[in-house]
Amino acid sequence: MAVNNLVKRLQNIMRQDAGVNGDAQRIEQMVWIFFLKVYDAQEEIWECSDSAEPFQSIIPEELRWRNWAHSKDEEGRLIKDAITGEELLSFINGKLFPVLKGQNSINGTIPGIRVSADTPRGKAIVQEVFQEVNQYMKNGTLLRQMIDVVDEIDFNDTTETHTFGDIYESLLKDLQGAGRAGEFYTPRALTDFIIQMLDPKIGERVGDFAMGTGGFLISALEHLRPQLKTAADSQAFQNAVLGQEWKPFPYLLAVTNLLLHGVEHPDLHHTDSLGKPMATYHDKSQKVDVIAMNPPYGGSTEASVKQNFRTEFRSSETADLFMVLIMERLARYGRAGVIVPDGFLFGTDGTKLAIKQHLLRNFNLHTIIRLPGSIFSPYTSIATNVLFFDNDRADDAPEEYATKEVWFYRMDMPEGYKHFSKTKPMLLTHAEPIREWWSNRREIVNEENGDDKSRCFSVEEIMQSDCDFDRCKFPKDEEEVLPPxxxxxxxxxxxxxxxxxxxxxxxxxxxxxxxxxxxxxx
The missing domain is CATH 1.20.5 (Single alpha-helices involved in coiled-coils or other helix-helix interfaces)
Known part of the structure; x- marks a missing residue:
């Protein structure tokens, strides 16, 4: 299915409705419709499982997607008694939403769904989703049209399982305004590349504590899927990822996305990852083996949040605090790939310096990949980098350091590209030169102008420069003109x-x- 066409159709329908105003409400309106469609497809899988006990949906029978949402039968013929117009609005506003939000009873007949500590995660998610969303549309006929468009997608068809993962990103690109919707998202090619370099294995847990719609987690699951050989592997796969996100709608989309990719009880949490004291994560159970993240940056945080960090690490910049969190939550011998802005590389204020010194002394920071400024186009032109490090000590590292040396590699634009863009985004094949260099590291210097594409610096050299990670820069004539x-x-x-x-x-x-x-x- 053409995702761009699907999103445009949904947008055009919502623009005609007087109740939906702005990007955020459009996204929220889409969230609950997509969720119910995907959840119904997941329930079909649970119903066909070999479980000893027959499956029982947490959603009352008449409120399940299959029993009210279809306007056409399997042959494509119109269903005569399909509800629409005011009847559909009355059903959704007066029955569906109140029941799924957990109201006591609707007209004394249908009790609201109940969730307890014993409720399986896969069922508890339903009430969690509907506590966060609203139904804005006022025109029942337009609402019926929107539901019909979503109902066209066959989420049981493996050829369409990636469709959902593209929808939110496609919407942002089409609107050309990621900032209005909250944040921008990491290109799939970049999440796939970082996961490939980290190479998670069955039995390891992959974490992302600012997961957005779950791009890194999906890449990790797809990387792990070919490794499944036994029933034990399949069970480990179900527990392979851990995610946190504090913005409600990306979080709910991530939940739906993981359900769609075969995770029956997603270990995802709607929470502020920076909102707990770092001492909370000292326990081994709070650690993960692999961390892949693109933390929020360019923003600031509340003074109360900074109190959760040691004095020398207290920063107003979210990117700095997330780096501390990542180091705290990475398990012994674990691996991390983290996207950071240029400001972290060349920053020498007290906090950044303390964080970078802590990184070099306690972790093996072995690789920094410089990324082109347009890699997040059209969202932002902020220059970014990927830091790869392990919670281990490098062989022959100097005393008092876990890092021995840091390799820098600059990812130049592929041939035929001046900039990445909406129509010419980064592709996984563009990372092939990095993969080749990764396995056979060597310094690459242009002898004519001394331009460093790849160089290795000892930890002593970096410490003597006040932890200046700003190496192998892009040539001046390739720098982009930034917004003010x-x-x-x-x-x-x-x-x-x-x-x-x-x-x-x-x-x-x-x-x-x-x-x-x-x-x-x-």
Whole structure:
């Protein structure tokens, strides 16, 4: 099915309805419809399982998608008594939503669904989803049209299982306004590449604590699926991923997405990953073997959240705090691949410096991949990088360090591309040169102009530079013109870096001369 065409059809229907206003409400309207369609397909699988006990849906029979949503039979003929118009609105607003939200009773006949600590995760999700969403549409005929469009998708058809994963991203691209919907999302090719480099195995858990709609988790599941050989493998697959997301609609889409990809009881949580003291994660049960993430960046967090971190790690920037969280939650001998903005690489303020020093002293930061600025187009032109590190000590690492050396590699634009774009996004094949280099690492330097595409630096060299990770930069003529806000953010970050270097040089001069000047007094 053509995803772009599907999204446009749904948008066109909602634009005609007076009750739906703006991108957020369009997404919310789509969430519950997609969820019920996907959940019904999952229930068909549960019904056909070899379980000793017959499957019993948590949704009352008359409210299950199969019993009210179809307007056509399997032969494509119209169903005469299919509800629409005011009858459909009355059914959804007065019966479906109240019951699934858990109201006591509807007209004294249908009790609201109940969830307890003993309710299986796969069933409890239903009430969780409907606690978060609303039904905005006021025109029952248009609502029927929207339900019919979604009903065309056969989520039991393996050729269409990727359709859902593309829908939200396609909507954002079509709207050309990721910021209006909340955040931008990692290209599938990039999530697949990072997962391939981390190479999770059956029996390991993969975590993403800012998962969005679950892109990294889906890539991990697809990487693990070919490894399934036994019943024990299949059970391990069910418990292979752990996700957290604090924005409600990406979270609900992630839940639906994992159901669609065969995870019956998704271990996903609607929570602020930064909202707990880091001491909470000291227990081994809170650790994961593999972490793949694109944490939010460019934003700030509340002062109360910063209190959850050690004093030297307290930052107003979410990207910094997530780096601390990731290091805290990575299991011993675990592996991480994390996307960070350029500001983290060249930042030398006290917090960033402390975080990077902690990373080098306690983890093996072995690789940094510099990514083209347009890789997230059309969402943002912020320059980003992937940090790969292990919770282990590199062989022959200097005393007091877990890192021995850091390799830098710059991913240049593929031949024939000036920039990535909506119509020419990154493809997995574009990462092939990185994979080849990964297995046979070597420094790559242009002898004519000294341009470094790949170089290796010892941990001592990096520490002496105040943890400057800003190596193997893109040539000046390939730098993009940034929007004013991003330009200013980079300017202030680089100014702080320069001021720090000046202060350090002045301190060294004063140490040599044997006296100190109180600059503030001057």
């Amino acid at each position: 806000k991003e330009l200013l953010e980079n300017y202030y970050a680089k100014r702080r870096q320069l001021e720090h270097q000046i202060d350090k040089t002045l301190q060294e001069i004063q140490d040599i001369l044997g006296f100190k000047i109180d600059i503030d007094a001057k």
